[in-house]
Amino acid sequence: MIFETVREAEVWADGFVNEMYGRVFDGYETPDYKIAYALSFLLAQNRELNIHTEVEFNNDMEVYKVWITKHN
Template sequence: MSEINWHQDDVTFETMREAEVWADSLSNEFYSRVINGYITPDNKIAYALSFYLASLDILIVHTQEILADNSYVYKVWVEEKE
């Protein structure tokens, strides 16, 4: 597996629709290989981003939920299938 180029932010949304729009724009950065990992405190973003990325047959999508400082952060990262 290659090195993960993480992007992290603290954006959170009230609705799933807002998170989907955000995740859709993030998925373009994954497709263009600008980033291959994302860390967020918003489980809606992680869910939507995982869904968008999993729609490509060339990627393996990984997710992780981590408890840090009494709150959760969510990691989504990809690797290319061989």
């Protein structure tokens, strides 16, 4: 899924980030940098989590990864 605007990505990410807080998911991969940006920003508001990001290049396509771990 690729959104046209950062705002659209933020609205979508705001719903998905709750699933990450609840530990239903611990990460997300996307070809859309706007989603990765929004997830990273929203997750960083929780001081109990470590936020990790990475860009991987697969078959001439960038894949943005965002995942979380809990502070020890």
